[in-house]
Amino acid sequence: MAHVALSTVRRLSLYLQFLEECTRDGLTTVSSRALAERGGSTPAQVRKDLSFFGSFGKRGIGYPVRELAERIRAILGLGRRYRVVVIGAGRIGSALASYPGFADRGFAIDAIYDVDPAKVGRALDGRVVRDIAHLEDDLRRTAADVAVIGTPAEPAQELADRLVAAGIRAILNFASVTLVVPPAVTVANVNMALEFETLAFALNWDGDR
């Protein structure tokens, strides 16, 4: 398959969210225009995005809601379960652990780790927090697909190195540092300080536009 832009993949995920809403509302078909309006895109963009993967629509009608959702799930690889380990049992780790929405979508948290002896051994939403020292042993026993780094910035890079060495190929990073990893490893960043700062910039500059 030809190279597909990251922006296209992210939009597919948004389209899927909207399609699931359509399913709940009982719609059976949806046009690229409708999909665009609530998927933060344009009709042409929707059609282009989908055309990279095949032609799923019917001319004059639109796209079949159920089938398109299924196709996008297949494209994104959501047909199977993903094993997730979470590093850091603080605010972020706790929030993720107690959210059932990820498990529902196939991302199941296998284990939660921390360095803090005060947290290790405590239960967090039904899972016991394990000592980070066990990380490599645990991963050797049961490989994980995705690791979440929910620690402060300082230990994040070293943890990323350990995770990569242990075979992890996808990291969701909440720490406010840019992780340096080999090209075979994918990192997705959630950086709230950065989001606040882009909002601050927008507030200050769009007065001038």
Add this chain to the structure above:
Amino acid sequence: MAHVALSTVRRLSLYLQFLEECTRDGLTTVSSRALAERGGSTPAQVRKDLSFFGSFGKRGIGYPVRELAERIRAILGLGRRYRVVVIGAGRIGSALASYPGFADRGFAIDAIYDVDPAKVGRALDGRVVRDIAHLEDDLRRTAADVAVIGTPAEPAQELADRLVAAGIRAILNFASVTLVVPPAVTVANVNMALEFETLAFALNWDGDR
């Protein structure tokens, strides 16, 4: 000022994070190469990004760490305090409320709202959760700069409409829906389901590349 790409603004925020690390390490100058290595960029990109706003470096030497950090803070508008209201006292609202890092960077949470009578009136990290019914009155009394939507997807659009009507021009949206807002309002999205899904896609496709 000429139009600046969102991607440039986001990188400035990353450069700033690294510059603060440099300050702590006692460095006084930094080259575009060093900045690029830990800012997820390239040397040319760093220089280009900065050149949109002025010329801050010294040829043959690099950039003065302290001064450049200060300049970027000014560009992003981080010189002042921003009033933040948080909608939703669940996992996300709690996590934000208890994180001192945002207040440190000038983003102070003024109020937290919820609809759930079981949560309203309870204290959350020193702040009492207010009934969402008071939102408009409160904002009329004390305007806020940024609103955080930390609710489930269903009420998110309606809340966004209320916030916009009440004069909010910047929204940080954690709900898994694309908000429709007037062009004068800026929305930043943090969509964890989407991040997991892009990681899933990467895991399935980079085997083929």
Add this chain to the structure above:
DNA sequence: GAGTGTGAAATTGTTCACAGCG
């Protein structure tokens, strides 16, 4: 007629390469 699928055009964003300065 309504709405998709898709090359081609336009735009936007990134990289190059080198002049110019400290």
Add this chain to the structure above:
DNA sequence: CGCTGTGAACAATTTCACACTC
């Protein structure tokens, strides 16, 4: 001599326009 600043070349992405199908 090293490293910035920047126009010009290049690459990627988005938008357009229209042929085609239901």
